[in-house]
Amino acid sequence: MRHLLSVADLGPDGIEEVLRLTDNFVEVSARAIPRVPALRGKTVVSLFYEDSTRTRLSFETAAKRLNADTMNFSVSSSSVNKGESVRDTVTTIAAMGVDAIVVRHSSAGVPWQVARWTDAAVLNAGDGWHEHPTQALLDCYTIRERRGSLAGLRVAIVGDVKHSRVARSNVLAFSLLGADVTLVAPPTLLPPSLAGWPVAVSHDLDDVLPKADVVYLLRMQRERQTEALLPSLREYTALYGLTRDRAKLLGDDTIVMHPGPMNRGVEIAAEVADLPGAVITRQVANGVAVRMAVLFLILGSGGDLGG
Ligand code: ASP
Ligand code: CP
Numbered sequence: 019m020r021h022l023l024s025v026a027d028l029g030p031d032g033i034e035e036v037l038r039l040t041d042n043f044v045e046v047s048a049r050a051i052p053r054v055p056a057l058r059g060k061t062v063v064s065l066f067y068e069d070s071t072r073t074r075l076s077f078e079t080a081a082k083r084l085n086a087d088t089m090n091f092s093v094s095s096s097s098v099n100k101g102e103s104v105r106d107t108v109t110t111i112a113a114m115g116v117d118a119i120v121v122r123h124s125s126a127g128v129p130w131q132v133a134r135w136t137d138a139a140v141l142n143a144g145d146g147w148h149e150h151p152t153q154a155l156l157d158c159y160t161i162r163e164r165r166g167s168l169a170g171l172r173v174a175i176v177g178d179v180k181h182s183r184v185a186r187s188n189v190l191a192f193s194l195l196g197a198d199v200t201l202v203a204p205p206t207l208l209p210p211s212l213a214g215w216p217v218a219v220s221h222d223l224d225d226v227l228p229k230a231d232v233v234y235l236l237r238m239q240r241e242r243q244t245e246a247l248l249p250s251l252r253e254y255t256a257l258y259g260l261t262r263d264r265a266k267l268l269g270d271d272t273i274v275m276h277p278g279p280m281n282r283g284v285e286i287a288a289e290v291a292d293l294p295g296a297v298i299t300r301q302v303a304n305g306v307a308v309r310m311a312v313l314f315l316i317l318g319s320g321g322d323l324g325g
Contacts, residue, residue, distance in 0.1 A: 057086035080309035154187035169196035177236035
């Protein structure tokens, strides 16, 4: 694997390979000194044009646990503020000698452009509304950890699908691994066309919840909404929020997931996010191991973890 730009590049076999390898890095992460020298001498740079807590920190942690050097680029303190283009920024960073660039940008497609401008490996950490492949991988891993397999599981993805790169990557990954995906959202928060999406659609959360093995809530991405798509947030929560009352409809084994950051009280009630069925912090923990696996697959040589 040269880059990780899209879930589609991986296919079911590629996803399985990452998940299998992740088991090793979960084990490494549990050690007293959670480090292996697998990527000694490699340099990984984070090029984030959009805010992030989880993805950025977990890629950095993953690189460090593999003994790679890390470079951190922050738009707010960079020469982007002097008008430097993305292309010139990438060329400048690449000239310092980097092996991998982890990129997040508000425009769809930027990671593909970056891959054309540099010889370094490129990892998509979220491009616009388009894709967030490592989120999908860590979500698949987390579901597998709880349920053994995704095959035949009924997964409901609830909320602002329209603006969600997580939804696009997850629909693809979940269905490639054999899950049945239902999108649950008001019509205004669904993409204008779902042609080619391997999903069912419902506008009735109360009907979907009792049958779901996994309920995956999406953040209301207000920073991406350019028009009024909802009468009010309160009305949204009443119809599509996982409220405390609605959580009573969930089966005993149902897993509740959220990519973070959460708007507690909007798409998920504050206390529901902390119920035993909620695996939201587990998703974050697995994110480090999954990103170790991805970095190792792309930059490692010959499958040796180095101890
Ligand atoms: N953190 C995820 C993303 O960057 C989900 C979200 O922001 O709602 O796409
Ligand atoms: N889930 C996710 O991508 O979180 P961040 O935006 O905090 O990286």
